[in-house]
Amino acid sequence: MKKTIALFLAMLMVFSIPLAFAENETTEEPEEDTDSAVTVIPADEEPADEEPVDEEPAEEEEETEDEEETEEVEEEEEVEETEDEEETEEEVEEETDEGVNETEEETEEEEETIEVPEEVTEEAGVTPDSILWPFERIIEKIDMKLTLGKSAKAKKGLAHARERLMEVQAMIAAKRMGAAVEAQEEYDEIMEEVEENVEELGDGDEIEELEDEVEIEQAIAENEELVEQVSNLKLKFKGLTPEQEAQVNEIVSSLGDSTSKAEVQVKVKxxxxxxxxxxxxxxxxxxxxxxASQIESAVSAGKKAHIVLPGRGKGKGKKGTVEADEVEEAEEEEEEDETEEDEVDEVDEDEEDEEDKGKGKSNKDKGNKGKGNSKNNDEEEEEEPEE
Structure with missing residues (x-):
């Protein structure tokens, strides 16, 4: 509207300029005629009545021209207003159409997405579609470098791998395949590190080493179950495009390969x-x-294995890792056994002393008797030559 009013005023200014000049010319022309045309009137003749000059027609013509111009301007304004109204109506229609399309797309996405269990979302935590996800990966890698021991590194790596599987599930359920691929690639990298750490096990006690390997094997088995859950997600979607279905198949295949490789490495070790x-x-x-079965049952129950190797006496067998309470009980039993053995040894020593004393007396008696017999024998020998 402001543009139309400004245009209307400009046109009025343009048309008012020639009108102003025309009025000046009309007012000046009669003066020129009166000055230039001098008529001599005889004295005898009476001056004729001058006919009044009709100036009204010129004014009427000017008014009609002004009216026509204003009508034209009004018509142009009306045309412009109608055009503006049509444009605004078209814009409103386009906006409404866009809004409807967006709402339809949102509803379609909501219908196509799948709800995952709360455990999955909680364990997934920060997902790859978040800007904080790369920072969380950096923190995990720093924590891994600070972890000491190959078995500890392997176990921590499997915990991180489990989190990646949860992220893959959450992203596929939301149909964000690009983010799911990022989590899958991180999982494959972690499982390669787990393989390397498992291969380097074997510096400590063999029983403890076997226990670590059983724990790692069971953690990998849990990851295999999660990979199966990821594979079952595509069955829950009503309408996946061929491209999306191919992406899900590639993700599941890669996860399964890296998991099976780590499982084989653990079994060999x-x-x-x-x-x-x-x-x-x-x-x-x-x-x-x-x-091995005792260790597996203890690990499944979340306890430390207490292994005594067969063919060895109590306290002499080689033990695996034992819990604190069991260690205290074993130490107390050993102390009691030692005290009992000490008491028995003392009693035995006393008895031996008494026996030694008795033996000394008997030996003395025997010695005396022997001496007496020897004297008698000497006397008899002396008497024989006299006879």
Missing amino acids: KNKTKIKIKAKEGLTDEEVENI
Whole structure:
């Protein structure tokens, strides 16, 4: 509206300029005629009545021209207003159409997404679609470098790998395949590090080493179950595009490959440890498998294994890691056994002393008797030559 009013005023200014000049010319022309045209009137004749000059038609013509111009301007303004109204209506229609399309797309996305359990979202934490995700990865890598021991590194790596699997589930459920691929690549990298750490195990006690390998093996088995859950997600979607389905298949295949490689590495290392225990302790295959089953049951229950190798006495067998309460009980039992043995030794010593004393007396008596017999024998020998 402001543009139209300004345009209207400008046109009025333009049209008012020639009108102003025209008025000046009309007012000046009669003066020129009166000055230039001088008529001589005889004295006898009476001056004729001058006919009045009709100036009204000129004014009327000017008014009509002004009216026509104003009408034209008004018509132009009306045309412009109608055009502006049409443009605004078109813009409103376009905006409404865009809003409807956006709402339809949002509703479609909401319908296509899948709800995952709360455990998955809680364990996933910061997902790859967040700007904080790279910083969390940096913190995890620093924590891994500060961790000492190959077994501790492998266990911590498996915990991080479990979190990556939760992130993959959450991102596939939200149909954010790019973020799911990022989490899958991080998982593969972590599992490679786990393989390396497992391969370098074997510096400590064989029983403890076997226990670590069993813990790692069970953690990998849990990861395999999570990979199966990721694979089952595509069955819950009603309408995946071929491209999205291919992406999900690639993610699941890569996760399965890295998990199976780590599992094979742990089994190989576990068998080597069993062979070392068998050779070092002189056990049979059955006895070694019995030890392994005891360790597996203890790890499944969330406890430390307490292993006494077969063929050894109490307190003499080689033990695995023992809990604090069991250590105290074992120490107390050993102390009691030692005190009992000391008491028995003291009693035995007293009895031996008494026996020694008795033996001394008997020896003295025997010595005296022997001396008497020897005297009698000498006397008899002396008497024989006299006869």
